Amino acid sequence: MDASNPATALAIDETAEAEGRVKIMARGVNVWYGDTHAIKDVSVDILDRTVTAFIGPSGCGKSTFLRCLNRMNDTIDVARVTGEIRLDGEDIYAPGVDPVQLRARVGMVFQKPNPFPKSIYDNVAYGPRIHGLARTRADLDRIVEDSLRRAALWDEVKDRLNEPGTGLSGGQQQRLCIARAIATSPEVLLMDEPASALDPIATAQIEELIDELRENFSVVIVTHSMQQAARVSQRTAFFHLGELVEFGETPQIFTNPRDPRTESYITGRIG
Amino acid sequence: MTDTTPTLHGIARPSAQEAARHLARRKRRQRRLVAYGLAAIAFAFLMLAILVGSLVVSGAKAFVQTHVTLEVFVDPAEIRADRLPRGGFKDVLQAALQKQIPGIEDRKDAKRLLGILSNGAQFMLRDMVVADPSLIGETIKLTVPVSDPYDQLAKGEIDPETPEEFRRLKDDEIAWFRTLEEKGLVSMPFNWALFTNADSRFPELAGLKGALMGSFWALLVCFVISFPLGIGAAIYLEEFGRKNRVADIIEVNINNLAAVPSVVFGLLALAVFLGWFGLPRSAPLVGGMTLALMTLPTIIIATRAALKAVPPSIREAALGVGASNQQVVFHHVLPLAMPGILTGTIIGLAQALGETAPLLLIGMNAFITSAPASPMDAATALPTQIFIWADSPERGFVARTSAAILVLLGFLIAMNALAIFLRARFERKW
Numbered sequence: 277m278d279a280s281n282p283a284t285a286l287a288i289d290e291t292a293e294a295e296g297r298v299k300i301m302a303r304g305v306n307v308w309y310g311d312t313h314a315i316k317d318v319s320v321d322i323l324d325r326t327v328t329a330f331i332g333p334s335g336c337g338k339s340t341f342l343r344c345l346n347r348m349n350d351t352i353d354v355a356r357v358t359g360e361i362r363l364d365g366e367d368i369y370a371p372g373v374d375p376v377q378l379r380a381r382v383g384m385v386f387q388k389p390n391p392f393p394k395s396i397y398d399n400v401a402y403g404p405r406i407h408g409l410a411r412t413r414a415d416l417d418r419i420v421e422d423s424l425r426r427a428a429l430w431d432e433v434k435d436r437l438n439e440p441g442t443g444l445s446g447g448q449q450q451r452l453c454i455a456r457a458i459a460t461s462p463e464v465l466l467m468d469e470p471a472s473a474l475d476p477i478a479t480a481q482i483e484e485l486i487d488e489l490r491e492n493f494s495v496v497i498v499t500h501s502m503q504q505a506a507r508v509s510q511r512t513a514f515f516h517l518g519e520l521v522e523f524g525e526t527p528q529i530f531t532n533p534r535d536p537r538t539e540s541y542i543t544g545r546i547g
Numbered sequence: 548m549t550d551t552t553p554t555l556h557g558i559a560r561p562s563a564q565e566a567a568r569h570l571a572r573r574k575r576r577q578r579r580l581v582a583y584g585l586a587a588i589a590f591a592f593l594m595l596a597i598l599v600g601s602l603v604v605s606g607a608k609a610f611v612q613t614h615v616t617l618e619v620f621v622d623p624a625e626i627r628a629d630r631l632p633r634g635g636f637k638d639v640l641q642a643a644l645q646k647q648i649p650g651i652e653d654r655k656d657a658k659r660l661l662g663i664l665s666n667g668a669q670f671m672l673r674d675m676v677v678a679d680p681s682l683i684g685e686t687i688k689l690t691v692p693v694s695d696p697y698d699q700l701a702k703g704e705i706d707p708e709t710p711e712e713f714r715r716l717k718d719d720e721i722a723w724f725r726t727l728e729e730k731g732l733v734s735m736p737f738n739w740a741l742f743t744n745a746d747s748r749f750p751e752l753a754g755l756k757g758a759l760m761g762s763f764w765a766l767l768v769c770f771v772i773s774f775p776l777g778i779g780a781a782i783y784l785e786e787f788g789r790k791n792r793v794a795d796i797i798e799v800n801i802n803n804l805a806a807v808p809s810v811v812f813g814l815l816a817l818a819v820f821l822g823w824f825g826l827p828r829s830a831p832l833v834g835g836m837t838l839a840l841m842t843l844p845t846i847i848i849a850t851r852a853a854l855k856a857v858p859p860s861i862r863e864a865a866l867g868v869g870a871s872n873q874q875v876v877f878h879h880v881l882p883l884a885m886p887g888i889l890t891g892t893i894i895g896l897a898q899a900l901g902e903t904a905p906l907l908l909i910g911m912n913a914f915i916t917s918a919p920a921s922p923m924d925a926a927t928a929l930p931t932q933i934f935i936w937a938d939s940p941e942r943g944f945v946a947r948t949s950a951a952i953l954v955l956l957g958f959l960i961a962m963n964a965l966a967i968f969l970r971a972r973f974e975r976k977w
Contacts, residue, residue, distance in 0.1 A: 351866060353790055380869035390860035392879060402878075403868035453864070460868055 299324040299464060299494040300345060305359035307340055307349065314340045317359075318520045320513060322464070327486060327495045329509035329526065331502060333541065336515040338498045342466050345496065346382035347375040363464070380407050383457035387469040389449035391441035391456070396433050399441040399452055400424060403460035419459055426492075427455035428485050447478025454485065458493070465489060467497040471504065483508050502542055506530050514538045599956070606949030612738035612751060613701040615663065615727055616690045619643040621676060621683050628680045636669040636676075637661065643689075647730065648723050660723060665692040667752045692740070692751045693733075695943040697724050701733060704942060715942075741950060745918045746927065746935070750943025753936070755951055760918040761831050761911065761926030762900060768835025768922055769842055769899050774892055776839075777846030778881075784847075785854045786876050805844035812840050813905030821909060829910040829925035837909060838899040845898065849891020853884035886973035893966040897959050903930040929955045 300322035307315035315337045322328050322345075330338035340349070347368060349355040361368050368378055380403065391399050400420045403409075410416035420437070424430040429451040433444070441452050450470060457465060467486070471479040486508045489495055499505050505512050506526060513523040514535075522529060522538045533539045553559055561569065620643065625635030641661045651657050668691035675689075676682050692698070696715045699705050701724070711718055727733050744754030788794050816837035820826045826833050857880045865875040906912065912931040919926035927935065933955065936948040 346867070348863070348866065351862075376869050376871045378869075379867060384863075384867035386860065386863055386867065388860055390858075390864040392861065392864060393883065402865075402870075406868075406870055406874055406878075456864075456868060 297323045297326075299364065300496075301360075301362045301365075302341075302344075303360040303362075305341065305344060305357065305361060307337070307344060307358075308356045309340075309352070310354040314518055315344070316518045318515075320520060320523060322494055322496055323511065324463075324494045325490055325492070326511060327490050327497060327509040329505035329512045330496065330498045330515060331500075331505050331512060331541070332515035332521075334500075337518040338513075338515045339468050341515065342468055342496060342498050345464070345466055346379050346384055348379075348384065350375050380460040381462050382464045382466060383460060383462035385450070385453050385457050385465065385467045385470045388473050389446055389453050391444070391449050391452050393440060393442050395438045396424075396441045396444070396452060397437040400455050400459045403456060407460055409460065423455040423459040424452075426458055426489070427451045428481065428488075429455055445478070447474050447481055450474060450478070450482060451485065454482075454489075458489070462493065464494045464496065467495065469498050469500060472500060479504075502530070514541060516541070602949045602953050602956075606946055606951075606953050608702050608704075609741060609943075609946035609950035610738050611735045612740060613693045613698045614690050614734050614736060615693050616688060616732050616734065617643040617647065618686055619672065619689045620686045621672075623684045626676060626683055628683055631680065632673055632677050634673070634676070636672045640664060640668055640672065647732065648726050656719075659720065662720075663693055663697050663724060663727070665694045665751045666749050667692065667747075690734070693724075695750045695941055696720075698751055699942050700724055701728075701735065741947070745916050746914060746932065747916060748914075750939075750941045750947055753944070753947060755929070755932060755954060757915055757918045758927045758929045758932035758951070759954075761834070761932075762928040764831035764919060764922040764926065765834035765838060765906075765911075765928055766896055766900060768832055769838040770892070770896060772836060772839035773842040773846055773895070777843050777892075778850050778888060780843075781847045781850035781854060782876060782881070785851045786880070787872065801844050801847055805848060807841075808904075809841055809902050810904040810908065812837055813908030815840070816905060817908045827923055827925070829913045829915070829927075830923050831911070831919060831926050831928070832922040833909050834906050834911050834928060835922065837905045838902060841902065841905070842892075842895040842899050845895035846888075846892050849895070850884065850888045853887025853891065854880055856887060857883045886969055890966045890970045893962050893969070897962040897966075900962070901930055901955065901959060903934060906931045907934065929958070 298321045300320075302318060302320045302322075305315055305318045306313070318341055320341075330342060332338045343349045344357055344361060345368075349357055357369065363378070363382065367373070392402065394402075397420055400423050401410075401416050404416060404419050410419055421430060421434075424433065429448060432448060433439075433452075441449065444452060450473075454465075454470075470486075471482045474482065483504065486495055486497065490510075497505075497508065509526045511524065512526045512529040514521045514529065514533075514537075516537050522533060522535045524534075529538065530542055533542060617640070619639055622635075622639055622642070625638050627634065641657055644660050644663065645651055645657060648660065651660055668689075671691055672689060675687075693701070696705070697720075700716055700721065705714060705716060705721075707714075707721055716724075724733075740752060740754045742754060742759070743756055744752055745757035747753040784794065784797065816833060820833045820836055821828060826836075861879050861883065862875055865879045870878065906928050911926065911928050912935055913925055913927065914935065915925050915927060917924075929951065933948055933951045936944045936951060
């Protein structure tokens with residue numbers, strides 16, 4: 277931790293820490309892809325039941341950092357992560373932690389809707405099945421229905437649960453992916469540009485959904501759209517060239533940025 | 548189109564004629580390229596047509612076989628129920644022929660007369676009588692194949708204008724056969740023996756059953772070994788193995804293995820399977836193991852390509868909900884890659900079906916007159932059977948060689964068609 281770095285100081289919310297609202301606590305995280313230093317000493321507190329947006333120009337490392345939070349970077353051979361990331365105070369990079377179990381607690385939704393080429397039902401039921409979350413068929417049915425309801429998709433698909441998930445429209449597919457992610461009852465939901473491949477109407481539906489998800493989950497969303505960040509998030513982090521430049525309440529970031537780079541970005545001068 | 552304003556760079560624009568010439572040249576070049584392509588395809592088709600055409604022309608005659616129908620009196624004086632299966636079956640047939648062509652008294656001529664019938668005729672009669680001894684004393688109608696020279700005569704392959712000493716059939720023999728033809732006793736039905744008989748020294752009796760069964764067993768062994776091994780190796784290399792120097796070396800060597808001449812695999816099998824492990828010679832088991840060595844790289848390469856073609860988004864989706872690596876592979880990636888894997892496997896097996904050289908080295912070109920009942924029995928395979936027949940001097944084997952090639956090509960076309968069908972039916976577009 278580098279107290280002289282103003283961003284680091286900003287990113288750590290001491291009152292929230294004291295109140296125990298911090299869900300994920302990251303300290304001094306560095307990521308290397310081979311020789312490329314992709315994330316430079318990032319420290320961040322992600323609060324519970326809050327939407328946190330990561331913004332920044334392409335290649336700034338926001339997606340890379342997001343993927344550290346559920347150890348998806350482990351699947352890339354050349355990626356190396358140092359520093360400390362704690363979920364509810366528990367170090368997720370500790371030797372005893374199984375990334376597979378972690379990913380059930382920290383769900384993820386990707387940029388492009390990627391339903392499995394299976395039925396809608398099986399898409400949602402897959403996570404609970406592999407984690408043994410349902411003891412009976414009725415339990416599983418309930419998980420599927422509840423997840424689809426929370427993803428605001430149930431009414432559209434309840435009569436065709438056995439049809440392939442790939443046959444849905446793009447927006448429906450993405451909500452199906454959200455249903456799939458929340459079926460394992462995660463505590464944190466990571467979203468990597470979840471609306472960038474969708475039309476404006478589907479995007480609005482997803483944004484509305486994110487706002488509802490906030491009641492139960494801690495949501496972290498990476499987005500290219502500053503309007504989107506402003507609409508859905510309570511807290512915003514601005515990344516630039518692998519560094520966390522500024523982190524704070526969303527209105528403050530957009531109306532009164534403290535760092536000149538943040539100001540340049542949100543006024544469209546870098547990006 | 549008389550635009551005389553200079554270009555952006557201040558150079559005068561080409562005149563209309565120059566531009567037209569330039570355009571014409573470009574179009575001409577494109578037309579020429581298309582013409583080359585069409586010519587290449589036409590040439591390939593022409594060659595294929597010539598190949599198949601010549602095979603059909605020379606092989607068609609092997610799909611029918613001249614038979615003669617005789618009324619045979621199963622003489623109790625020659626054939627006795629208590630001495631079966633021995634008996635004077637030859638004499639009975641000779642008597643039946645002499646009844647049709649009277650006036651042959653000389654013993655030598657009578658023996659030559661019997662030469663009209665295939666050597667297998669007496670055994671067919673014997674098997675009938677052994678199966679039903681009540682036939683003794685009866686007169687039965689018997690349809691048997693004629694021997695190869697008469698078969699050729701019936702099919703017009705022997706020219707009666709040739710001087711007698713250069714002909715395989717003498718004038719009187721031709722006359723005998725013509726008499727039988729005039730009496731309506733000669734027929735030319737479909738040659739089922741080509742598929743129901745194993746190999747024989749006599750072309751009229753030789754069939755492909757042994758080779759078909761040999762190829763079937765060899766391919767079965769090849770599939771059972773190479774399919775799980777190939778997929779296992781590919782899954783490890785593609786999904787679990789580290790991508791480092793060792794992996795690169797393995798990759799290069801698998802690609803090299805796919806290019807090793809097949810005869811080398813034959814020598815390896817001879818040294819290792821027969822020499823060290825003492826496995827039986829000529830057995831489809833060994834043939835299949837040898838072919839599996841050759842098919843393995845094909846399957847590994849096809850499987851790796853199919854696994855690679857599964858989009859990373861599916862892997863991420865599965866990993867994202869907390870699937871382990873193994874679950875990602877077996878629940879998602881492998882099922883999606885299966886059509887590609889099956890296509891590659893079938894094409895690999897089709898290659899193996901046509902492979903000759905390694906089978907020659909492990910003795911699958913032996914002369915074997917019974918079809919193998921298990922992979923441990925000595926057998927030939929389709930390509931080695933073609934090799935054996937192509938080497939045989941009898942005229943009847945010429946047509947049979949072509950017929951066997953047609954059968955082999957038929958199987959290859961069927962397998963490749965199946966591969967294309969599977970690909971079209973199950974392949975997913977992303």
